[in-house]
Amino acid sequence: MTVLQAAAELRAKKLSVHELVQESLDRIARLDGRVNAFITVMAQSALARARRLDEELAAGVDRGPLHGIPVALKDVFSTRGVRTTCGSRIFADYVPDHDAAVVERLTGAGAVIVGKTNMHELAYGITSVNPHYGAVRNPRDPERVAGGSSGGSATAVAAGMVFLAMGTDTGGSIRIPASFCGVVGLKPTHGRVSRYGVLPLDFSLDHMGPLARSARDAALALEAIAGHDPRDPSCSRKPAPRYVPGAQLRLDGLRIGIPQDNLLEGADAEVIAALRAASRAAEALGAGLVQVKLPDIDQVNAIGRLILLAEAAAIFEKDQSRRADFGADVRALLDQGRLIPATDYVNAQRLRREKCREFAAVWREVDCLFTPATPLPAPKIEETTVELGGRRVDVRLAATRFVRPFNVLGLPALSMPCGSSSRGLPLGLQIAGRSFDEATVLRVSAALEDHGI
Numbered sequence: 001m002t003v004l005q006a007a008a009e010l011r012a013k014k015l016s017v018h019e020l021v022q023e024s025l026d027r028i029a030r031l032d033g034r035v036n037a038f039i040t041v042m043a044q045s046a047l048a049r050a051r052r053l054d055e056e057l058a059a060g061v062d063r064g065p066l067h068g069i070p071v072a073l074k075d076v077f078s079t080r081g082v083r084t085t086c087g088s089r090i091f092a093d094y095v096p097d098h099d100a101a102v103v104e105r106l107t108g109a110g111a112v113i114v115g116k117t118n119m120h121e122l123a124y125g126i127t128s129v130n131p132h133y134g135a136v137r138n139p140r141d142p143e144r145v146a147g148g149s150s151g152g153s154a155t156a157v158a159a160g161m162v163f164l165a166m167g168t169d170t171g172g173s174i175r176i177p178a179s180f181c182g183v184v185g186l187k188p189t190h191g192r193v194s195r196y197g198v199l200p201l202d203f204s205l206d207h208m209g210p211l212a213r214s215a216r217d218a219a220l221a222l223e224a225i226a227g228h229d230p231r232d233p234s235c236s237r238k239p240a241p242r243y244v245p246g247a248q249l250r251l252d253g254l255r256i257g258i259p260q261d262n263l264l265e266g267a268d269a270e271v272i273a274a275l276r277a278a279s280r281a282a283e284a285l286g287a288g289l290v291q292v293k294l295p296d297i298d299q300v301n302a303i304g305r306l307i308l309l310a311e312a313a314a315i316f317e318k319d320q321s322r323r324a325d326f327g328a329d330v331r332a333l334l335d336q337g338r339l340i341p342a343t344d345y346v347n348a349q350r351l352r353r354e355k356c357r358e359f360a361a362v363w364r365e366v367d368c369l370f371t372p373a374t375p376l377p378a379p380k381i382e383e384t385t386v387e388l389g390g391r392r393v394d395v396r397l398a399a400t401r402f403v404r405p406f407n408v409l410g411l412p413a414l415s416m417p418c419g420s421s422s423r424g425l426p427l428g429l430q431i432a433g434r435s436f437d438e439a440t441v442l443r444v445s446a447a448l449e450d451h452g453i
Helices: 003-011 017-035 043-058 101-108 151-158 175-181 215-225 269-284 297-315 317-325 328-338 342-362 395-400 404-409 438-451
Strands: 038-041 070-074 112-117 141-145 164-169 184-187 207-212 255-259 288-292 368-372 385-388 391-394 413-420 426-433
Touching (some): 003 017, 003 215, 017 038, 070 151, 101 112, 101 215, 112 151, 151 175, 164 184, 175 426, 184 438, 207 215, 215 413, 269 413, 269 426, 269 438, 297 317, 297 328, 317 328, 391 395, 413 438
Antiparallel strands (some): 038 112, 184 413, 385 391
């Protein structure tokens, strides 16, 4: 059931908000011992809110399509009176006195927050194997990672515990778990969604966005959370349009960029086949396919990694007296960041601006881009390297290869399910678009969903 379907049933009085929320909580109780998606479950407050929202509907007060919909939050979004751990010992006892802007907007739209999801510590990793709260496990195969850092949010949606979950994305942390778990994950344009009240990992790469069961559900969530917020200096004043695509979609006249084959070197053969199948489906819907040569993606990735290392180290410099409280992998990354010379960081930011200018030329040729979301399906929890293209590669570097560039560039990008591997594991298609053109990205995704990819 999608958000729109649940909304229709609520208004037809075929079910109540209380029943919808109780079912969500029951699924969490039944399944979470297997997948470890949640750090905190907010059952009492969720049920109390469900009763109030039922009363509102009965009185003719309708907040919109998210009215009464169970939603989860990555445990990096501040929630008034409810601890916000960031998956870390550093924040284990942090209880905010305010809600994040995203939380304010979701609750204002009628959503019911049922809990805070598990994640990679400090949002600094792509596996969600957390040394403090346990590993999040992939609902398709609990021996495999859910992806990170928003792994708990992706798992909660994929396992049917909630309709929507919020995540954050600094180097692929929404789209990687979406790809590995087989759900839709949207990273909006930088500045499209307020970062107020979100515990930061990086000053200039963090993005907030939804994970959902469908493109239209993701669009509904974006409509609720997008827009200017004066409390976030990086938040754009550009008005947020309507995002939910219509029915019976066609893609006539749309130019979809397909990267030249050398970009796909090292990707799993089944991932490449899925990309090609999605491209054929888009062509059948009327889109034109354009072979494009993108700016040096490996260089953009190197720029992004250096910026993240330096900015994350700066954010957590104040916590160096608590080194023993960091997990080993996060501690190592923070130590690396402290060693980066200021000249390297400044040059990385300069090169970042150059790459943004180079990418601007791509949008004169195409309206959106197709790439794999991840070059491989979910690896096993214990795997730190995998074989791709006949060689062993680091899981972190491999998983972020196609997604990190769009954090560096600040462009909107979405991962959607695109078939399964021979082992039955989800494969992900990434659709990226022009700055602030989430509407096109979502329309293409919804059209492909309707087409049955």
